[in-house]
Amino acid sequence: MFILKYIKEVFSGLQSLAVGLRRTLYYFSHHKEIITQQYPDNRDTLVFPDRFKGEVVMVHDDNNEHACTGCTACELACPNATIKIITKFDITPEGKKKKAIDKFVYHLELCTMCNLCVVACPTDAIKMAQTFEHSVFNRAELTKVLNKPDSKIREGVE
């Protein structure tokens, strides 16, 4: 019977719509299950996991000392030529020449946050920071020098 089948289909169709609509109404009346975050407004309370890969930074302690020996392991590990290390020669008190970093240049615009440089570093001099808002007006601002001015290598790091 075509007519009977047709009417049956109409009712089963209406029923399936009602089932879906009940779910929609449930969320309409249960506001606490909404998980949307109001991003720019909740900046102060945003917490990122400590492993979040936002940008490469160099760790400096209170005496403005870092652990980078200038071995270029990170430069070689980087797939995109993001890191460029410019070295210089320091004269130690004993009168010997010692290699040290002059500039640790980091191109944020080229970085893909793959974490390979941090893994490659033998002295844990660099790490990933949790910053993520990297928009700037001028592209040149994305090229950063990671070692702070007048910083020097920590005693005992080889």
Next chain:
Amino acid sequence: MVEEIGSTAAGDIIINVGPQHPATHGVLHLVITINGETIQKVEPHLGYIHRSIEKMCESLTYRQFIYVTSRMDYLSSHINNHACALCVEKGLQIEVPSRAQVIRVLMDELTRIASHELWWGAMAMDLGAFTPFFHAFREREAINDIMEETCGARLTMNYMVPGGVMQDIHPNFQRRVKEFIALFKSKVNEYNELVTGNIIFQNRMKGVGNLSAADAISFGCTGPTARGSGVSCDIRKLYPYEIYETLNFEEILETGGDSFARYMVRVREMSQSISIIEQLIDNIPEGDFQAKTKAVLKLPKGEFYQRVETARGEFGVYMVSEGGTTPYRIKYRSPGFSNLSALDHMARGSKLGDLVAMMGTLDLVIPDIDR
């Protein structure tokens, strides 16, 4: 592939489907010949997001090239990285610690759920239902949070390295995954209420985009697209890698061959992935998360091939080594490209409005097709 416009029959109209702009990512351009509303021919135009990843990989070392593969099928980035890591390990003959193997499989299955989750939302949105997208993203967000905590990124993690995984799992990992399993199980019924059982949805999917088992094989379809036609092609079952042969899970097969069958394969696969995660999450063995490897990896001269099952189908890495620090040639076999080739065959003779239903169930990720 492109034919002259003059070759169309009388009454045929050629229309372009798909927006093109260099700034939009992952766009598919289809040139469709229609007669009235009946599709005569579908020609996919590719190349808009071609980045020559295969050529790029030739200049990167065996540690470096893995991260690039996250940018191909970005929804299964873990699984792509996994294939590359396995291929390098095959060449170096490294024994991966059992802890790393379990972590890798856990990550793969979480990625598979996240990918199917996004597909489910996007699929319903293609057919005009907007709400399911948010429901899908709610659960996907929980997975992304787990990934963010352990791997440090939400989409392109670069967590698999030759010899194991990059970092050990986060102390919270097991608790968070268990919370996610509970969340997913409480919500999965909503999917069926909202979409699967919906009469409008079913009428638009059933009998649309038919693909027979023989055609699925001849077009080289893999993954849920082929399994919807009843072709058994799960690499995890047929060519098990890592610990998949010790796990208890089903290969989902549907015999309908239409869009609804492909839809059901993916929805049911999510529950299988949950079952795999449940088997492993309490049994992560102690030990190293990474095998000891040399600082500079050099593969012996030869050819290596590794295939894995991504969320879209079979992903293969073919690698030729000349004995140096970089591969001589890398070829990727991506599932999306072969699955797309079946679209023309499916669409011929059907109505224009059904095309989105077919495209949706193929689960196309365009950077995966173009590379």
